[in-house]
Amino acid sequence: MYEPARDLPRDKPALYAELLVQAQGLFAGERDAIANAANLSALLWHALPDCNWIGFYFLRGDEQRGELVVGPFQGKPACVRIALGRGVCGTAAATRRTQVVRDVHAFPGHIACDAASAAELVVPLVTADGRLLGVLDLDSPTIGRFDEADLAGLEPIAALYCAAVA
Numbered sequence: 001m002y003e004p005a006r007d008l009p010r011d012k013p014a015l016y017a018e019l020l021v022q023a024q025g026l027f028a029g030e031r032d033a034i035a036n037a038a039n040l041s042a043l044l045w046h047a048l049p050d051c052n053w054i055g056f057y058f059l060r061g062d063e064q065r066g067e068l069v070v071g072p073f074q075g076k077p078a079c080v081r082i083a084l085g086r087g088v089c090g091t092a093a094a095t096r097r098t099q100v101v102r103d104v105h106a107f108p109g110h111i112a113c114d115a116a117s118a119a120e121l122v123v124p125l126v127t128a129d130g131r132l133l134g135v136l137d138l139d140s141p142t143i144g145r146f147d148e149a150d151l152a153g154l155e156p157i158a159a160l161y162c163a164a165v166a
Ligand code: SME
Pocket: 053, 078, 079, 082, 086, 087, 088, 089, 090, 109, 110, 111, 112, 113, 114, 117, 120, 137, 139
């Protein structure tokens, strides 16, 4: 049975290096996209301080006419469907670029699912052969919570997820 580590490093690069190893352990021998997303959401939720929502939106349909639909997550119930190009999640998906948003209230078109969210980081999930699976979304109640170190730590974890399920 999985037991979250009690004394995770506080330094972001060391913390994310540890989480990458733990994610490898969770995904070992399992290719199911929902199962691995659920376990990754739970792993991140218990390890990353000061977050109020962590989870997945999956692309349903193609990149032209499709939309994002909420997947496994931790936090309060969220918006179910997000159009590509809309909000922080839709922008990350449409541009295939990680969005690090210091203050969501200053982001044009931000979708307020949880009024507590103040900062957001969204990593697009793109497979090695170029398919967009969806996004990994993290929200925090603290302005400026996410920075380049979070991006540098979460992009390899998102890539590991894509490699595990695709
Ligand atoms: N705030 C997001 C919507 C998803 S929730 O935060 C869970 C956005 O603007 O894309």
